[in-house]
Amino acid sequence: MTYVPAVGQIVRALESVNLEIHEGEVVGVLGESGCGKSTLAGAILQLLPIHARYDEGEIYFRDQDLRTLPESALRHVWGRNIALIGQDPQCI
Numbered sequence: 001m002t003y004v005p006a007v008g009q010i011v012r013a014l015e016s017v018n019l020e021i022h023e024g025e026v027v028g029v030l031g032e033s034g035c036g037k038s039t040l041a042g043a044i045l046q047l048l049p050i051h052a053r054y055d056e057g058e059i060y061f062r063d064q065d066l067r068t069l070p071e072s073a074l075r076h077v078w079g080r081n082i083a084l085i086g087q088d089p090q091c092i
Contacts, residue, residue, distance in 0.1 A: 041084045
């Protein structure tokens with residue numbers, strides 16, 4: 001995934017991330033500041049800024065690629081099935 005914070009700047013934010021989480025599992029993501037935890041969560045939940053871009057890959061939940069779902073369908077996933085509890089409520 002790439003992130004373009006300003007005109008002419010490109011930042012590779014996440015690369016080669018592969019998670020397989022089974023039903024009933026609870027997952028916590030830990031890491032040092034700036035390592036991409038919030039970006040990963042935002043990518044999974046489709047909550048990234050408009051200027052973020054997915055270069056490749058899929059994000060599957062119950063046999064559906066979340067990247068292809070309209071926001072109205074994502075609303076049925078957010079909170080009920082996948083949730084984010086951030087340390088800073090303004091992090092995404």
